[in-house]
Amino acid sequence: MEDTTSDVCVVGGGPAGLTLALLLLRSGATVTVVERARSFEREYRGEILQPGGLALLDRLGVLPGLRERGAHELRHFRLGDSRRVLMDIDYKKLPAPHDHLLSVPQRHLLEELLDACRPYDGFTYLDGTRVSGLVEDGGAVRGAFLRDSRGERTVRARVVVGADGRYSKTRMLAGIENDRHDVFDLDVLWFKIPAPAGPTGVVRIHRSAATPALAYDSWPDRIQIGWTLPHKGYQEIAARGIEYVRAEAARALPEYADAIHEHIRALTDLTLLDVFAARARTWVRDGLVLIGDSAHTHSPLGAQGINLAIQDAAVLHPVLVRALRDGDTGAGSLAAYEQARSPDIDAVMKLQVMQSKGMFGGGRIAGALRPRVARLISRTPIGDRITRRIALGNPSIRIRDDLFRPTSRPADRSTAPCA
Numbered sequence: 394m395e396d397t398t399s400d401v402c403v404v405g406g407g408p409a410g411l412t413l414a415l416l417l418l419r420s421g422a423t424v425t426v427v428e429r430a431r432s433f434e435r436e437y438r439g440e441i442l443q444p445g446g447l448a449l450l451d452r453l454g455v456l457p458g459l460r461e462r463g464a465h466e467l468r469h470f471r472l473g474d475s476r477r478v479l480m481d482i483d484y485k486k487l488p489a490p491h492d493h494l495l496s497v498p499q500r501h502l503l504e505e506l507l508d509a510c511r512p513y514d515g516f517t518y519l520d521g522t523r524v525s526g527l528v529e530d531g532g533a534v535r536g537a538f539l540r541d542s543r544g545e546r547t548v549r550a551r552v553v554v555g556a557d558g559r560y561s562k563t564r565m566l567a568g569i570e571n572d573r574h575d576v577f578d579l580d581v582l583w584f585k586i587p588a589p590a591g592p593t594g595v596v597r598i599h600r601s602a603a604t605p606a607l608a609y610d611s612w613p614d615r616i617q618i619g620w621t622l623p624h625k626g627y628q629e630i631a632a633r634g635i636e637y638v639r640a641e642a643a644r645a646l647p648e649y650a651d652a653i654h655e656h657i658r659a660l661t662d663l664t665l666l667d668v669f670a671a672r673a674r675t676w677v678r679d680g681l682v683l684i685g686d687s688a689h690t691h692s693p694l695g696a697q698g699i700n701l702a703i704q705d706a707a708v709l710h711p712v713l714v715r716a717l718r719d720g721d722t723g724a725g726s727l728a729a730y731e732q733a734r735s736p737d738i739d740a741v742m743k744l745q746v747m748q749s750k751g752m753f754g755g756g757r758i759a760g761a762l763r764p765r766v767a768r769l770i771s772r773t774p775i776g777d778r779i780t781r782r783i784a785l786g787n788p789s790i791r792i793r794d795d796l797f798r799p800t801s802r803p804a805d806r807s808t809a810p811c812a
């Protein structure tokens with residue numbers, strides 16, 4: 394098979410990889426994206442986009458098309474028990490127009506980004522293709538060896554970006570250690586049921602006598618439910634059988650009990666998410682960068698992963714443009730990305746542990762403190778600050794469209810990429 398040469402080879406066509414690819418293409422670079430899957434049908438992936446990510450996608454020009462493909466606006470984040478609403482975060486308090494969460498199938502986001510990349514003649518998309526090795530020269534990464542159903546090929550590149558998710562092969566091939574932190578007390582079983590009464594506009598975490606559960610509108614006409622179970626407790630739960638899971642899930646969300654009984658027929662209707670946090674020990678090597686989940690993995694409970702992946706791409710973009718322009722893709726040059734991004738990621742990790750303990754923690758003390766903490770977050774400036782942090786991430790992150798090249802479209806491309 395034919396080998397390829399690009400300025401940048403991005404391994405993984407998820408939110409991080411495709412956002413970065415689009416930013417680099419607009420800046421005149423040539424980019425090859427290598428994606429293991431042949432389709433974007435990823436039912437149990439992150440679906441909730443925070444306002445910070447929406448603002449960046451809007452600036453990139455992909456948000457209107459993304460919304461047209463189908464999405465639900467979610468305006469409230471509510472924590473409640475069987476008697477009362479403990480906390481109600483109203484996203485409408487945030488600055489318009491990005492004053493809501495957006496529940497959107499990840500397929501829609503990826504298709505929109507990919508369609509925006511396709512017109513660039515410097516873009517190569519290799520789907521159904523896996524990375525199998527790294528091309529190295531004197532300790533620096535200079536490309537990737539790839540495998541698909543027809544055989545093997547090589548992409549030579551000035552930089553390889555590992556955007557291949559929480560179990561990143563690129564990270565492993567680069568010999569970068571990944572520290573896993575089992576700091577959350579729960580795992581999640583995900584499933585969808587038909588929405589009995591149309592969209593609710595709310596993300597709800599419901600605590601009751603049963604295990605806590607979360608529920609939100611999922612495009613087009615479903616409710617996505619995440620039923621929590623003790624961390625690493627799935628085998629024990631599964632041994633009790635589907636009847637037990639169904640009864641407990643129905644007890645956790647009584648208003649959906651009928652639909653749960655009708656539509657959850659077998660354990661195979663449920664998807665288990667192992668909830669953990671992880672961080673790669675470094676995000677750069679000579680000629681290589683890690684972004685998104687491959688660099689740092691989060692709990693899904695604060696709906697942060699996609700936001701952070703998009704923001705990583707926005708932060709890395711100017712660093713890569715400069716590195717390509719200066720001909721210096723060594724770790725020293727790429728480290729500016731890790732230095733800029735590390736404090737944000739550390740802050741999110743701390744906040745998520747607090748959120749998880751606050752919303753899902755059991756025991757009498759947690760139960761007694763929860764309403765007071767919830768009131769603090771709902772009604773005080775401290776709460777407003779926390780909400781803004783969760784919703785917007787680091788507000789100083791911008792799309793550097795001053796680095797875009799008007800001449801990088803296929804019809805009139807005439808300049809050398811980033812040279």
Ligand SMILES: Cc1cc2nc3c(=O)[nH]c(=O)nc-3n(C[C@H](O)[C@H](O)[C@H](O)COP(=O)(O)OP(=O)(O)OC[C@H]3O[C@@H](n4cnc5c(N)ncnc54)[C@H](O)[C@@H]3O)c2cc1C
Nearest residue numbers: 405407408409429439441524557558685686693696698699
């Ligand atoms: C069940 C669940 C619910 C979640 N809910 C939310 C939510 O509501 N909101 C939120 O913001 N986040 C959520 N997350 C997290 C979010 O999905 C991730 O943080 C986000 O998708 C990370 O983007 P990424 O591009 O870094 O990685 P990924 O989305 O994992 O993309 C990696 C890509 O790399 C490809 N790939 C993997 N290995 C290879 C290989 N060897 N060669 C080539 N390609 C490869 C994969 O096919 C994939 O397309 C959730 C995650 C899960 C699992």
